[in-house]
Amino acid sequence: MNQPFSRRKFLKLTGAGLGSSFLGGCGNGFDWESFFQKNFQEMTSAEKNRVVQRLEKKYSGHYGMPVSVSATPARENTVFGYGLDLSLCVGCRRCVYACVKENNISRDVQIHYIRVVKMAESERNLEKADHYYSPAKVPEHGSYYMPIQCQQCDNPPCVKVCPVKALWQESDGIVAIDYDWCIGCRDCMAACPYRAMKFNWRTPHIPKNEINGETHFLGNRPRVRGVVEKCHLCIQRVREGRYPACVEICPAGARKFGNLLDPASEIRMALNHFRTFKLKEELNTQPKFFYFFSLG
């Protein structure tokens, strides 16, 4: 037995090394709790509470202002629907920027949940749409405008392709993302026929004085580099009973929102009184986002 370095000795040494690196890790403030954080869908409500409190502390510290993170669950007998009146939309893009502000979306690398495209009056082909129109005044004669955002599909392709179940549909119809489970593979971006998924290529920077401190775990809480995000109907607002930010900002009143299961809601009124259509209906994504022309 003249082995200079026995197997036994090796194991002892590596054990000690690993142990000390673990300890060292803890000493450096490695966040074990977030390392072992479950998928939001699998958390018990006690676990949700703990996670939410930890995040509130983290975000508040980072931004130097109180940031609340809620985990308000979906209401019963509620399925959200959204309507867009193309007769009224004037293409002013107020919604685009209200959304950016409300949802703490990256500013320096620009991410917009809503894209507004301009089309000639007789045009029905989205491939002929113009994203970058910028006249002095809108609406321009002979064109109409079409805002496109996540269509909150009832048969969502993004959910189907997500390999880690970071995307799913909530019972109120909102397609939600657990940003902590997203691995950034971007399969959902390829799967979405509406180009609704947006990827954080860099760490999103938001000026501290522009942070919206009212956030939801599945909504506008701060994101990190390498995760996807998209419109979630302002989950932090609608779960508290409020209208989404884009609905409230629209100067033309072209945006309608409500509970599809409530016959008196605006969205049901619109569905009952106008001919509505869905975008790319033939793909069987079954959007809960309806377009219509209320006039003429």
Next chain:
Amino acid sequence: MESFFLFKRGILPRLLPHFLGNGNLRLSSLVVVLFCLIQLFGTIRSYSSETEFFVVPPVAFSSDYFPCSECHKDLEANPEKRNLHQHTEIVYKDHAEDERWCLDCHDPADRDKLLLTTGEKVGFDASHKICWQCHGSLHNDWQHGIHGKRIGNWDGRKQYYLCAACHNPHTPAFRPITPEPPPVAPEKTLKRRDK
């Protein structure tokens, strides 16, 4: 690409040709009438399910102008169509101006109020009632939240914007506004990254 926009039609238009093409005209017209009645009453029922509403307070007029009666209590109301020396910023145009003028909407006796054709006087915070007189169907739509705009709570107290918040009653066409900047085009982003 034709199938890009597929329209979801009401049941009635789809059934109509079916009934009309049928030889038994009397039966089919009875069915059509029944359908119409069902649709009509269905609509009325759903319309009456909501009655109460709140209005977003109108933008306050400048204090130089309100209360209007400050000047007008000493002025004789003058229904004659003419160029005014006062209120020169108000142009009544493109709103059936040949048939109407100021005092068809503004109460000659109390200038702080608007006057309905029924003789009822309403405040500026109920100016939608003026529009109701001629734009009944759009007013209906407005009352049910599908024309105009609501803010507040989707499942609770909501506030309605008055017609006058979006349409100047004197020149009512929706006025063009300046759009927000377009998104940064991807080519530009790429160029910036190359630097």
